[in-house]
Amino acid sequence: MTDPAQPLQAVLPSVDKLLRRDETAALIDAYGRTATTNAVRQVLAELREGLPADKSVALDEAGVIGRVADLLEAQSAFTLRPVFNLTGTVLHTNLGRAPLPEEAIEAMTAVARGASNLEFDLATGKRGDRDDHLDALVCELTGAEAATVVNNNAAAVLLVLNSLAKGKEVPVSRGELIEIGGSFRIPDIMRRAGCKLVEVGTTNRTHLKDYAEAVGDKTGALMKVHTSNYEVQGFTKAVGEKELADVAHKHDLPLIDDLGSGTLVDLSQYGLPHEPTPAEAMANGVDVVTFSGDKLLGGPQAGLIVGRADLIAKIKKNPMKRALRIDKVTMAALAAVLHLYRDPDRLASRLPTLRLLARPQEEIAAVAQRVLPSIAAAMGNDVVVDTIDCQSQIGSGSLPIERLPSVAVRIQPSGTKKGRGAALKRLAEKFRSLPVPVIGRIQDDAFLLDLRCLEDADGFVAQLAKLKEAGGQ
Ligand SMILES: *Cc1c(COP(=O)(O)O)cnc(C)c1O
Numbered sequence: 001m002t003d004p005a006q007p008l009q010a011v012l013p014s015v016d017k018l019l020r021r022d023e024t025a026a027l028i029d030a031y032g033r034t035a036t037t038n039a040v041r042q043v044l045a046e047l048r049e050g051l052p053a054d055k056s057v058a059l060d061e062a063g064v065i066g067r068v069a070d071l072l073e074a075q076s077a078f079t080l081r082p083v084f085n086l087t088g089t090v091l092h093t094n095l096g097r098a099p100l101p102e103e104a105i106e107a108m109t110a111v112a113r114g115a116s117n118l119e120f121d122l123a124t125g126k127r128g129d130r131d132d133h134l135d136a137l138v139c140e141l142t143g144a145e146a147a148t149v150v151n152n153n154a155a156a157v158l159l160v161l162n163s164l165a166k167g168k169e170v171p172v173s174r175g176e177l178i179e180i181g182g183s184f185r186i187p188d189i190m191r192r193a194g195c196k197l198v199e200v201g202t203t204n205r206t207h208l209k210d211y212a213e214a215v216g217d218k219t220g221a222l223m224k225v226h227t228s229n230y231e232v233q234g235f236t237k238a239v240g241e242k243e244l245a246d247v248a249h250k251h252d253l254p255l256i257d258d259l260g261s262g263t264l265v266d267l268s269q270y271g272l273p274h275e276p277t278p279a280e281a282m283a284n285g286v287d288v289v290t291f292s293g294d295k296l297l298g299g300p301q302a303g304l305i306v307g308r309a310d311l312i313a314k315i316k317k318n319p320m321k322r323a324l325r326i327d328k329v330t331m332a333a334l335a336a337v338l339h340l341y342r343d344p345d346r347l348a349s350r351l352p353t354l355r356l357l358a359r360p361q362e363e364i365a366a367v368a369q370r371v372l373p374s375i376a377a378a379m380g381n382d383v384v385v386d387t388i389d390c391q392s393q394i395g396s397g398s399l400p401i402e403r404l405p406s407v408a409v410r411i412q413p414s415g416t417k418k419g420r421g422a423a424l425k426r427l428a429e430k431f432r433s434l435p436v437p438v439i440g441r442i443q444d445d446a447f448l449l450d451l452r453c454l455e456d457a458d459g460f461v462a463q464l465a466k467l468k469e470a471g472g473q
Pocket of ligand 1: 153155178184
């Protein structure tokens with residue numbers, strides 16, 4: 001303990017003295033000498049600053065080293081780490097969207113560890129094209145003439161517009177001028193791609209003649225954007241791909257379609273609502289389709305571009321392509337996911353995104369019964385814990401108004417309504433502070449853990465005891 005009368009120098013141990021202690025040797029072993037020395041200096045500096053007001057703190061050497069250990073642990077933790085997504089939104093953009101199948105993880109590890117034939121033709125021993133690893137597979141699964149893949153769908157849209165309509169006008173319906181979270185806005189992307197957006201129609205109604213009137217000498221392409229994160233209902237009219245393709249082709253222009261979350265299979269066979277596929281878009285006459293790799297496709301972050309061979313060739317020649325290309329690890333994951341699609345019979349069990357979306361409510365209810373007692377046991381007496389039927393959503397702007405029947409564990413703080421808001425916030429905070437943070441949602445005066453996406457129930461239950469250690473809520 002510190003004697004308030006002592007001068008600072010006498011109170012705080014020296015750096016050298018701290019580094020010579022046995023407990024410090026263990027820290028040096030774990031974190032290295034440089035990081036440990038820096039942490040010792042930082043803790044001493046902090047103590048020196050805080051000391052006059054803070055003299056009651058135990059400042060014996062062991063106490064200081066304890067602070068050093070805490071600091072080192074905090075510094076060495078990765079800020080990006082796994083969480084339990086119990087929000088009820090399956091493809092949650094803020095939580096990393098699609099979980100990857102084991103097959104993809106193995107493929108990623110294999111190419112990450114050493115050299116690969118990324119741009120090397122094993123048959124000829126000459127330089128190869130990295131696109132070759134994916135393009136044929138994408139064409140096989142979409143029926144496209146040609147394909148290429150970039151970093152994400154935003155990049156795909158940017159590249160397609162810049163390659164096919166730079167310096168030209170591109171008419172888009174006012175009903176399709178979307179903004180996707182994270183500031184992807186069609187008007188902005190259009191400008192950055194070097195194209196001039198021509199708005200046609202109105203928010204709720206756009207007619208074929210609106211497009212026909214907008215097309216002129218300066219037009220470079222026609223574009224449709226899938227309004228993936230909202231739906232305009234009521235007195236609405238949009239022009240279908242077929243009619244729009246006719247207008248485009250009459251003027252010798254390409255029709256581009258940004259599908260957003262293009263799926264490669266008919267989702268209705270899994271009891272899910274239908275979402276347009278790239279194959280359908282192309283069958284309707286669309287010339288180039290773009291879609292994400294990590295939305296309904298269930299793969300890694302990527303942007304897929306499929307369509308007419310001459311247009312894809314032009315897109316591939318754009319120097320921007322080099323700046324937007326995907327890396328070998330992503331490529332390995334995407335190839336592994338696409339390979340799963342070649343075996344549709346087993347797809348729903350092997351592809352986590354589809355498995356979670358199609359998960360029957362009874363199965364989720366069984367998970368709820370399994371984890372409910374552990375959650376109840378880990379909570380204080382000031383809450384009521386039970387299970388309720390709830391609604392999950394697909395997320396990532398896919399099928400925005402569809403809901404999937406699910407089951408949640410509901411935790412309700414008792415007490416007055418006024419105090420409950422703060423209690424709910426504390427509850428959510430406590431779950432977020434677990435070693436593998438648990439992210440739920442607050443709804444109707446309760447904290448809900450939607451169990452649709454909980455597959456590792458054992459891992460989830462194992463850490464719940466820590467909620468008690470964190471103190472009553
Ligand atoms: C999600 C989405 C994008 C952006 O795709 P990212 O893969 O997130 O870059 C673009 N357009 C539409 C219609 C979308 O739904």
